[in-house]
Amino acid sequence: MSVAIRTIESWTSLSSNNTYESSWTTLETVVHNKLEDFVEKQNILVLYPALNEPLSAKFYHSHAYKTFRTRSPHMIHELIHSMRENEEWIMKRCGDYARYDLRRVIWSLSILRTEILQNSPFKLFYDQEPDAKEWNVAIKRLANREKNQWFTSTWLFAECYLYRRIWAAFRRAETLRNFDYFSPIKFNTAQGLANLMNNIVIATRGLPLNQMNFQLMLKLSLWSNRCDLSNTADPPNDEMLQLIDEYDKDLIIDQSMDVWHLLSENKQTSRQPIVIDIVFDNAAFELFSDLLLAEYILETGLAQKVRFHVKSIPWFVSDVTAADFHWMLNSFLRNNLVELSAFGHKMRSLLRNQRLELCSINDFWTKPTGFSSMRQLSPCLYVELSFSTLVIFKGDLNYRKLLDDINRSSTTPFRDCFGGFIPTSICALRVIKSDIYSGMPLCTVDWLTEDDPHWMMRGEKAVIQLAVKTSP
Numbered sequence: 001m002s003v004a005i006r007t008i009e010s011w012t013s014l015s016s017n018n019t020y021e022s023s024w025t026t027l028e029t030v031v032h033n034k035l036e037d038f039v040e041k042q043n044i045l046v047l048y049p050a051l052n053e054p055l056s057a058k059f060y061h062s063h064a065y066k067t068f069r070t071r072s073p074h075m076i077h078e079l080i081h082s083m084r085e086n087e088e089w090i091m092k093r094c095g096d097y098a099r100y101d102l103r104r105v106i107w108s109l110s111i112l113r114t115e116i117l118q119n120s121p122f123k124l125f126y127d128q129e130p131d132a133k134e135w136n137v138a139i140k141r142l143a144n145r146e147k148n149q150w151f152t153s154t155w156l157f158a159e160c161y162l163y164r165r166i167w168a169a170f171r172r173a174e175t176l177r178n179f180d181y182f183s184p185i186k187f188n189t190a191q192g193l194a195n196l197m198n199n200i201v202i203a204t205r206g207l208p209l210n211q212m213n214f215q216l217m218l219k220l221s222l223w224s225n226r227c228d229l230s231n232t233a234d235p236p237n238d239e240m241l242q243l244i245d246e247y248d249k250d251l252i253i254d255q256s257m258d259v260w261h262l263l264s265e266n267k268q269t270s271r272q273p274i275v276i277d278i279v280f281d282n283a284a285f286e287l288f289s290d291l292l293l294a295e296y297i298l299e300t301g302l303a304q305k306v307r308f309h310v311k312s313i314p315w316f317v318s319d320v321t322a323a324d325f326h327w328m329l330n331s332f333l334r335n336n337l338v339e340l341s342a343f344g345h346k347m348r349s350l351l352r353n354q355r356l357e358l359c360s361i362n363d364f365w366t367k368p369t370g371f372s373s374m375r376q377l378s379p380c381l382y383v384e385l386s387f388s389t390l391v392i393f394k395g396d397l398n399y400r401k402l403l404d405d406i407n408r409s410s411t412t413p414f415r416d417c418f419g420g421f422i423p424t425s426i427c428a429l430r431v432i433k434s435d436i437y438s439g440m441p442l443c444t445v446d447w448l449t450e451d452d453p454h455w456m457m458r459g460e461k462a463v464i465q466l467a468v469k470t471s472p
């Protein structure tokens with residue numbers, strides 16, 4: 001969107017003879033005609049996503065289409081800009097030769113951007129990374145079915161491919177192969193929020209175990225998902241904690257009470273140490289609020305251990321990697337704000353005595369598939385999760401993967417959409433940022449869409465959903 005806005009601005013400033021209004025109208029027509037050309041040439045269907053099919057950018061009225069027409073090209077543009085802006089800083093970290101490697105990477109990124117905009121076929125990976133072969137098999141399989149282009153393949157595959165391609169561009173450069181190119185944006189965002197995080201730490205010290213406090217911590221973790229850096233760059237509200245009750249009006253499905261019942265009953269009856277897993281989404285504020293939730297769960301005895309899952313490579317701009325996790329912990333430890341620093345020390349000691357665990361890196365989380373294939377592709381991970389009482393999946397992308405990114409009728413029960421994936425009970429904390437749903441009350445999506453056709457892309461509404469695994 002902002003790419004288009006920039007074009008419009010520069011164009012209007014050039015045509016100084018025209019009135020603002022007439023130049024705007026002319027330009028709108030030009031942009032519109034160009035779009036029409038693209039839609040026709042690339043066989044884009046001027047339809048909403050088809051029911052029971054995977055989401056795809058081939059549907060004009062979809063978030064997938066907008067992603068590849070504007071969001072992703074813009075994201076690459078911003079990444080290039082960030083690499084240029086942070087060149088000196090990058091050279092300090094990666095050595096002087098990084099300057100030359102950066103040139104090559106930027107060139108590769110520009111090519112990638114053009115490939116998206118031209119709906120080119122996916123290229124194979126020629127790198128030596130362990131997953132390259134698997135990716136290439138999948139790309140060739142798509143090519144046989146003529147679905148190996150950005151707009152014709154499934155959205156999930158194409159979007160994961162995009163982040164794998166960006167990674168490949170950096171991995172090829174000797175000095176930058178271990179550099180996280182999204183780290184400047186993740187670190188800067190987190191640093192800017194230190195005061196807010198410190199205030200929230202103060203406000204949440206010593207919260208006793210009860211349903212209300214549990215729901216508060218769960219909802220804080222939910223609403224922090226508004227602050228991803230790929231879609232909704234808005235900073236969290238300073239009053240977030242105080243506004244949680246008010247946010248309830250945007251919570252379309254709220255099963256936080258059911259999650260509470262599941263965990264508090266399990267606490268009474270379980271004879272085994274209770275483990276809960278959190279599959280992280282975004283770094284910075286969201287990561288902080290997930291750590292707070294984990295702390296509350298442990299302090300109140302709802303579980304004896306909380307395990308965290310991170311991405312193996314820089315992913316969807318702001319997803320948490322192991323390096324982000326350690327960076328955040330260290331930044332808390334070194335912080336001058338007393339309570340934030342004490343929180344860091346607490347986290348460190350919980351990690352040392354293994355009540356918190358950062359699970360070993362698993363590349364399943366960055367595969368271009370939904371979770372229904374976990375059992376087959378990553379059986380050990382599936383078994384590991386099955387020992388847990390509850391897995392909390394954070395965010396929109398994890399939600400899409402839970403549903404295999406298939407556009408079922410919005411009222412289909414949550415659990416019926418998992419394609420058999422149910423290693424244990426599953427909770428989704430999702431701020432809605434894409435056009436896929438489950439378990440929605442009748443007509444809700446229709447009414448919301450009638451009021452605002454783009455509501456699902458704004459990251460304003462959310463769901464807390466639970467699927468309980470009953471013993472066989």
Ligand SMILES: O=P(O)(O)OC[C@H]1O[C@](O)(CO)[C@@H](O)[C@@H]1O
Nearest residue numbers: 228231281395396397398433434
């Ligand atoms: O960080 P989240 O909540 O997974 O969302 C990030 C983005 O991922 C998507 O699912 C795909 O781009 C978007 O809908 C969303 O903007």
